[in-house]
Amino acid sequence: MARINFIFTIHFHQPTGQLEWINRRIFENSYKLLLDIMKSYADLKFTVHISGPLLLWLVDNYPEWINEMARLGDYGTIEFLAGSMGEAILPLLPSEDRYYQVREYLRFFEKIFGYKPKGLWLPERVWEPSLPEPLAKNGIEYVFIDDSTLYRAGQSSDNAYYAWITEEGGKIVKLFFIDTALRYILPWRTSEEVFNYMLSKGDEEGSRVIVWGSDAEKFGEWKDAEWARWWLNDFLSKIRSRRHEINMVHPLEYLREYGARGLMYLPTGSYDKMLEWSNGFFRNFLIKYRESNNMHKKMLWVRRKLKNAPEVAEEAWRYYHLAQCNDAYWHGLFGGIYLSHLRQAIYEYYLKAERLAEEAMDYYDEEPLHIYYTDFDYDGRNEYLFETKKLNLYFKPDDGGTLFEFDIKAKKLEHNIQDTMTRYWEPYLEGVKFNPDWYRRVSLRIHLWAPDTSIWDWINNTPFKDQSDLALKRYNTSLTKDNELIMRALGGHYVYGIEPAKILAEKKIRILDEGLLTDYRIVNHGNRLVNTIIGLEYHVAPKIDRTGKGEPIGYEVKDGFHRSNEYWVGDYDKVVIKSSVYPDIILESKNTEQVWVAPLNSLARTDKGMQEIFQGIAIMFVKNVELKPREEFRSTVKYYVAP
Structure with missing residues (x-):
């Protein structure tokens, strides 16, 4: 008869900066439910990781939940896993930080629970061969990674159902492999289908182990709590009656009984979808x-x-x-x-x-x-x-x-306040009417727009409306004795069928106590008239109220307050960005005729489907000009935070 050991690992995580109402909703829908379930099945064995950012929040907001989880740990129901304090991708960090992230989590966990875990949940299961050293130095004995990393090393699939040893510089850590197929069927299929799959990986000796490790939010948040409670009760009650076939164990218990199979070296890796999104290597996101x-x-x-x-x-x-x-x-x-x-x-x-x-x-x-x-x-x-x-x-x-x-x-x-987001092409946008940004959405960029350009053309990236290369030019720089930064570039104005005109652009930037003042000078060095809309582009990221208690963010112009999702075009030279949790952010221009104000929104796929997500407020000070040869345009824009 086939038998198998089963490690059931639940990963609780919400990120640094999560909206307060989302944290509370997930706690009510999912985390309370899971605590109730584990208390009801306290004779079974669960493995639990709570991320550093979430642990901090729970200690401050739901200390009794933490106390109840700690009691389940003391009773022997839960084996806790360590993590990194900030739930950081450890290989992205300087080597010293990898050690300190884990050390700080262990120190904080010990203050609450009274001991240090011996296993570690690896954030996003991003593995690189250098990790054993900082983990072992912190007393970590084992870590969970995905079986896709095993297969990238050319290893047999049978090896996924044992623990293994790896090392770096003589520092040892043991490896457990999360089973990808099991992660995709539990909890989305019936208990019997899950059991049949698990037993298909067992043997008569009973020394193999299968690991499920995934997000707590699958229970009660991704699907409704009533269904999650029913599924877990069905699954766990049947596990009780099938202990002779499926033995729920803690990782340390398994290692004490069966040890590690042998030595193994692995390449970089993560779970299958992360490898797809990152084109095989997490650092590609950078x-x-x-x-x-x-x-x-x-x-x-x-x-x-x-x-x-x-x-x-x-x-x-x-x-x-x-x-x-x-x-x-x-x-x-x-x-x-x-x-x-x-x-x-x-x-x-x-x-x-x-x-x-x-x-x-x-x-x-x-x-x-x-x-x-x-x-x-x-x-x-x-x-x-x-x-x-x-x-x-x-x-x-x-x-x-x-x-x-x-x-x-x-x-x-x-x-x-410059933390705005460029709209990138993503594979899931195929078939969607969308022009990705052709430049980074930041500030002080100069455009020479075609005379018929509108705010809609600008914000939605209608092709060929910018008739200059100044927006992307490399500017030469110098510093004055008064520490003013001067940037100059010689570009061109291009209209199909006629001679290009050389254009000199200059920005002289002075640092103020509360922001900066930029003097713009644009000179026609060509041999023909340049008929254009000069655009001086800015983007602002208003401060978001993460508690959800404040007023909507938006902006004030000549005719009053507008919400952040509203467009505005008018003859005005001042825009005031408003947030209930931050001082006013102000932009004032001189010698421009109009200002265009638009929301900067991106389309992004989420677990809730495709969503339009606010990224900031885009502002373009514009002026229609006809520059004769040797004529110039001057303007000044002050960009600052109200004192």
Whole structure:
């Protein structure tokens, strides 16, 4: 008779920055239900992981739930798994951070539960061969990864049903493999179908083990709670009567009884869908999405300051670790790079850590303004970084001379107001009327629009409306003795059938106490008249109220307040971005005729289907001009946060 051991692993996770009402809904629909089920079947054995960000939230909001889970651990019903404090993708981090992420989770878990787990849930099961060392140094004995990683190594499928040993530099960790097929049928098929599949992987010896590991939200959130309760009761009650065939075990219990099968080395990997979304390698998300790379490189920049800060507060490192939470750095069916509130939380936590580090090392005592000309984003070309006690302003000369990060560091106001999201082509958009953005949606970009261009053409990327190459030009730069940044580019104005006209664009940028002032100069160096709409483009990310208690965000123009999803075109030179949880963000222009204001929305696939997701408010100051040879256009735009 075939027998098999069964490890039933439930992964509880909500990301850093999750909306409060979503956390509470999921708790009511799913987490309470699962606690009730485990209490009802306390004679069975469950394996549980609670992510660091969620554990922090639960301790503050539902301590009794935590206490009940701890009691089930003491009783022997639950074996808990460790994790990384911020539920970070460990291989993305500097090697030292990989160790500290796990160490900090263990320290926090021990404060609550009184002991340290021996196993680890690997975030998104992203595995790289370097991981055994930081895990073993933290006392981690085993880790769960997906069987797809095993198969990428050319291993036999039979090997997925045993524990194995791997090592790096002599540091050992044991491996369990989550069964992909089981993950797809449990809980979506009947109990008998699940049992039949599990037993098909067993043998008469009974030394094999099959692992199910997946999200708690499958029970009560993805499908309704009534169905989830019925399914779990049916499944677990039958498990009780079939213990002679299907033995529910904890991982440590299995290792004590059967040990590891042998030594194995594995390549990089993750679960099957993640490999599809990332084109086989998680780090590819940093290449596909410039916004993901920006957050990752912000992490490295802040880390340098933390390491240089003497006796920096432990709180700063906690913010830093929570900002490494994986969800905002990627996208597939899940992943949250398109979710503004998650990205905003990442920057908020990095900025809190950065401010505390700067305070600890008296960063601005001698120099109130720090200027760096360095390759911030690691693309081989330098960026300008301006830092004051209140602000960070980052400029990218080779991408149209744009402003790509605008941080406010004041206490309780930490926010990157330039954290807007470019609309990328995604495979699921096939057949959808959609033109992806042909440039990164940031600020200070210059366009020379065709005279018939409208706000709809701009925001929806109608082809061939920008008749210049200035938007994407590489700008030459210089700094004045007063620390003003000057960026210049020589581009062209192109109209089919006539001679191109050379156009000089210049931006002179002054750093203000609360923002920046940009003087624009556009000169016709061609031999013909240039008839165009000059557009000075900005994007703003209003601060989102994650508690859900505030008023809607929007903007004020001449005729009053507009919600963030409303379009506006008018003869006005000022836009005020409004949020109930943040001071006004203001843009004022001189010598422009109109302003176009539009919502920047992206289409993204989620577990709830295709959704339009707000990414920010797009603003274009425009003027119709006819520039004769040697004539110039000048304008000034002030972009700042109200004091």
